[in-house]
Amino acid sequence: MTTVVQVENLRKSYGAKVAVADVSFAVERGEIFGILGRNGAGKTTSVETLAGLRRADGGSVRVLGVDPRKDPQAIRTVVGVQLQEARLPARITVIEALHLFASFYPDPADPEELLGMLGLTEHRGKQFAKLSGGLKQRLSIALALVGNPQVAILDELTTGLDPQARREVWDLVERVRDSGVTIILVTHFMDEAERLCDRLVVIDEGRVVAAGSPAELIRGGNDERTFRMRLPDGAADQFDLIGSLADVHTVIAVEDEVEVTGSTHVLPAVILALAESGIVPDEIRTMTRTLEDVFVDVTGHAPEEELAA
Amino acid sequence: MSATTAVPTTAGRRPMRGLGALTASEARLFLRDVGSVVFAVLFPALLVVGVGYALPGMRDPIEGMGAPWDGHLAIQLYIPIALSLAVATVALSTLPTQIVTARELGVLRRISTTPMRPQGVLIAQVVVNLGVLVLASLLALVAAALAFGLPAPQSPAVAALAFLVGAAATAGVGLLIAALVRKASAAGGIGMMVYFPMLFFAGMWTPGPLMPDTVAAIAQFTPLGALSQALTAAWFTGEFPALQLVVMVAYIVVLYPLAAKLFRWQ
Known part of the structure; x- marks a missing residue:
């Protein structure tokens, strides 16, 4: 180079x-x-x-x-x-x-x-x-x-x-x-x-x-991972189970989904624990950080959004 | 950092490479602006022919004004005025508007990022306007010659000198406008505000000996009035227009450094 x-x-x-x-x-x-x-x-x-x-x-x-x-x-x-x-x-x-x-x-x-x-x-x-x-x-x-x-x-x-x-x-x-x-x-x-x-x-x-x-x-500078999942009917309230895992930092309900934040291993840890209880999530989405999130972190304000005309 | 060799050395550079292409481009852009072409190139010729044919008595010989006027056609007094008009149109309207437009569009700034210098744009514009001025003046003279006959100037060299110095002096006013005004539309407007008083002092409405003495006394201290009087003297009376030439040189000496000092490239 x-x-x-x-x-x-x-x-x-x-x-x-x-x-x-x-x-x-x-x-x-x-x-x-x-x-x-x-x-x-x-x-x-x-x-x-x-x-x-x-x-x-x-x-x-x-x-x-x-x-x-x-x-x-x-x-x-x-x-x-x-x-x-x-x-x-x-x-x-x-x-x-x-x-x-x-x-x-x-x-x-x-x-x-x-x-x-x-x-x-x-x-x-x-x-x-x-x-x-x-x-x-x-x-x-x-x-x-x-x-x-x-x-x-x-x-x-x-x-x-x-x-x-x-x-x-x-x-x-x-x-x-x-x-x-x-x-x-x-x-x-x-x-x-x-x-x-x-x-x-x-x-x-x-x-x-x-x-x-x-x-x-x-x-960089972010060793937390976040994902959201939708659990099947009847298995909705697994907050205590998930929250008790070592890799999990927070669990919150967002509309009809559960948002879990934790260490880099949070996703397999949660899926494994749920599987042991016989629960398979209907849908899982990882929440990716974007450059925009980085920008907000490092500058303290959101980038200007000028909509392309 | 091993890429130093990729930058050409000073020896291989040519300053103002592309100035010819830039001038050709400015000329092309000028010719595409039909309004400007009619105004700057044809107007002086149209003025002489128009005034000559539209106003009664213009094509009659002058009588009773004494030498050197008697015997010339009245319209021939308009020849110095048509030349002054050609100067005023280019110097006060076309040139400053072009310069301010280039700056307002960011063309000068854009050019500064290339090996060409923004001064090159100004040089190209001055060359094009000079060409327009020569063309407009020749057309006016040819039109007058064909329509009414053109008397030879008493002292052609003085007429040429006066034309040159007068054009430069009037362009000084235009360059000062270009230095001071940010918007092209404003440059055009201010140019016009100067243009008509200047034409008045050049004798547009009171040609040659018809201008009242008090007006002529003021006019000789304006760039275009001095030009018109100097041309009239060189053409008809044969007197050397010393005061007028000094006035015009004074405008050049004052206006050019001032315009250069105030000019902003962006």
């Missing part, structure tokens, strides 16, 4: 307002690395510093071994950026925009190939103002890739998309990663991060509050 991006103790203020207090992370070549946080948590400032768009007040940043503060121009040829809410002139067409942006780079990708990869071929002659939200995002990704970057930064790329368009964009991001581009994905959507990211950091109030793979984060 090669580290392509290294951020250490990054700090950035705007006047009295501290946007980034202390952020460190490292991105390995070929992964999709997530930066999660609520709006205003400091995500965009962090990646804009990476891209050489802003100068950090403190800390160190290396992108492919280069300090963006010292040599921003070197960064710009190897890092592709898809900016939140950057639009294009209303009358530029898809293919014109790609050719234009390609002309800025020493070794650009073939615009026609990118059109095909992003499913834009049939829209090549359409003007920007006439594109749907999903097509605009696809074009925006294409523009971030047209310079043949080694690292692509994608900032809030599915905000405002309908569920179908979001899933298409997700597939695309995976295809881009598979083509060898390292991706830094900035998002406040937990499902997006859980689905796409190999590893991620959660940023809150300008600090990293959690880091790891989605699976690690979901597992």
Whole structure:
């Protein structure tokens, strides 16, 4: 594994307002690395510093071994950026925009190939103002890739998309990663991060509050397991039996189900004890933690749910 | 960290790679905006021909005003004004609106993430607007020549100098607007608020010697009024418009650094 991006103790203020207090992370070549946080948590400032768009007040940043503060121009040829809410002139067409942006780079990708990869071929002659939200995002990704970057930064790329368009964009991001581009994905959507990211950091109030793979984060620091089951009629009240087991911490009734929380072995222990009493549950569901639960744990508040419009 | 070699070295870089493509793109976008094309490119020519044919007496020779005016057609006094109109339209409307639109859309910010610098967008827009200005001016001159005959300027070099300096001075006002205004719609509106008084001082409603002395005395201190007077002098009287040229240079010296200082890229 090669580290392509290294951020250490990054700090950035705007006047009295501290946007980034202390952020460190490292991105390995070929992964999709997530930066999660609520709006205003400091995500965009962090990646804009990476891209050489802003100068950090403190800390160190290396992108492919280069300090963006010292040599921003070197960064710009190897890092592709898809900016939140950057639009294009209303009358530029898809293919014109790609050719234009390609002309800025020493070794650009073939615009026609990118059109095909992003499913834009049939829209090549359409003007920007006439594109749907999903097509605009696809074009925006294409523009971030047209310079043949080694690292692509994608900032809030599915905000405002309908569920179908979001899933298409997700597939695309995976295809881009598979083509060898390292991706830094900035998002406040937990499902997006859980689905796409190999590893991620959660940023809150300008600090990293959690880091790891989605699976690690979901597992990590939580050695309790929860499941719910529906017991057959006549065997409904087994609370005392279940509650007396060593592996069980709590037993509560939730509507017509029994919710049991306990150690990592709680599920087999309970099933075994019930079986010994001749009871077989009608239905069992394990209650999986999601990245959203992790987020609430580490930040103390729920992520903003902006419904895709 | 072994990937350092993947970043191109300074020696291999070309600043402003793609500036030609950017300029071509800006030109294409301009041509797609039919309203702007008619307004910026055709309006000066339409003005000369329209005024010449619509107003009575415009195609009659001037009499009783003394030298150097007598003998010219009245409409020919509109030639400096049509050129000033071409300057004003591009400098106060088209250019600032394009710059503010690019910033408002986030195009300048978007471009800053690429090896192209956002300054390149401004350069491309200035080049396109310069082309539009030259085209509009030539069309106005050709239209006037075909319709009424075009008298040769007394001193072509002074006329050319005045045109150049006047266009730059008026563009300074447009660039200041672009620096100060956030929204493209507001830039257009403010541009128009400056545009019509400027055209008044350029003599749109009182061409050449018909402008009252007090108005002319004020007009010579406005960029477009100075331009119009300098062109009129170079074209008809042959006097060297020293004051007007100094005024226009003063606008350039004051407005450009001010606009550059106040300009925000995002």
